Amino acid sequence: MAKIIVVTSGKGGVGKTTTSAAIGTGLALRGHKTVIIDFDVGLRNLDLIMGCERRVVYDFVNVIHSDATLAQALIKDKRLENLYVLAASQTRDKDALTQEGVEKVITELSASFEYIICDSPAGIEKGAHLAMYFADEAIVVTNPEVSSVRDSDRMLGLLASKSRRAEQGLEPIKEHLLLTRYSPERVTNGEMLGVEDVEEILAIRLLGVIPESKSVLKASNQGIPVILDEQSDAGQAYSDAVDRLLGKEVDHRFLDVKKPGFLQRLFGGRE
């Protein structure tokens, strides 16, 4: 049986798709057979970030409507043996996803995968609801600002009350906080909330802190999940988060303002 993990947030543009791609890739890198599903019907971003947009023939909605089999729709990653993507459709019809349809696909995937990562659309409407409904665990992606924290809090309320686990009285969804686009400088200036502030308000386990980093945009423009950029701070932070997700104790990094190194001070800043 696969573990179903939803990457969700409420608020849009906080880094859900970036995170889904990174975490899914990280799990596959560590030898776990993983599929990432794009639930953002109509927008379809995941295939771009994963660099497989030109190989999308059939999508999630085609499988739900039995226009294609799962085997036909799953896109195998070029880089990793264990990694697959199920793309969202470009259809404008938001009702294309149904609870029965999603359940059918997830059940079928569960038989052959270890991890199913569900990349949720923004908001708390149907798409977001279906993305989280069958989840065993949730990664709540939050930016260090008040509106994002509020939306995450609301989403946590829905995870605890409107999911399959809640409705059937099963053990609750395991919740993880992933703080992304974190900028220690802006926290020090008082422009952003600090890690402790967010942790105190949301009161769930901190999976990781991903720094604001140019490497994220660079990676997504190239269609390479940022976790594969081992030199980048964001890539390393995502790597740590995957280790923690798998139960390893790893110290948090990238929380403090970088002190310019000796050489940097001598020769001036270098981008």
Place this chain on the structure above:
Amino acid sequence: MSQADRLELDSMFQLKGSMLAITVLELEHNDLKSLDTQLAAKVGQAPQFFSNTPVVVALDKLPETESDLDLDQLMTLCRRHGLHPLAIRATQRAHIAAASKLDLPVLPPSGARTRQIDPSAREQSPPVGPVHRPTRIITTPVRGGQQVYAPGGDLIVMAAVSPGAELLADGNIHVYAPLRGRALAGIKGDTGARIFCQQLAAELLSIAGQYKVAEDLRREPLWGEATQISLSGQMLNITRL
């Protein structure tokens, strides 16, 4: 989940019972001029409360001797101050007639249904002893957008209450964690109800309809502290626990 081809068969609505916590504007005298000035003063204290706030206007406490009420003008006055009357509560015939002219729903006086006790049944019921009031205990965080109600009793919350969350109880409310949302105790009018919290950071506190909003609460010296809130007369008292 509805599917396009099933649309016509699917029912289009559901009737759902619900408990609404709604503000009641209870008139004690029929003096619209004084009401106007007093409402204006209240609006000044809590402008956010008075922006499109739905209310029930209660006329059943007006003395019978003051029956010449201009309901139309009263409604206009309410709306001018940001209150949105949804219905009136009334018993006097003149008021009910005026309401039906304005197409305003009329509600029975508060507690009317519970007060109608069959006298013969009362004789048979056992002597009144201490009434057991069930307590509702919540052990997980109450998140923004969630509402928890303890009907007929107390509410105990053992985890944080987020901004945008709402706690309602007919009795007392205890929060053994930060209270950042709204807490309304004694919502059926129990003026003896209290609110207890480990860290006062609430958006709104109310006991039996007497309330304070965050702007006022923030100025309290006990903001952020462990406190209890009780009602004396019309005043919410905030004291250290």
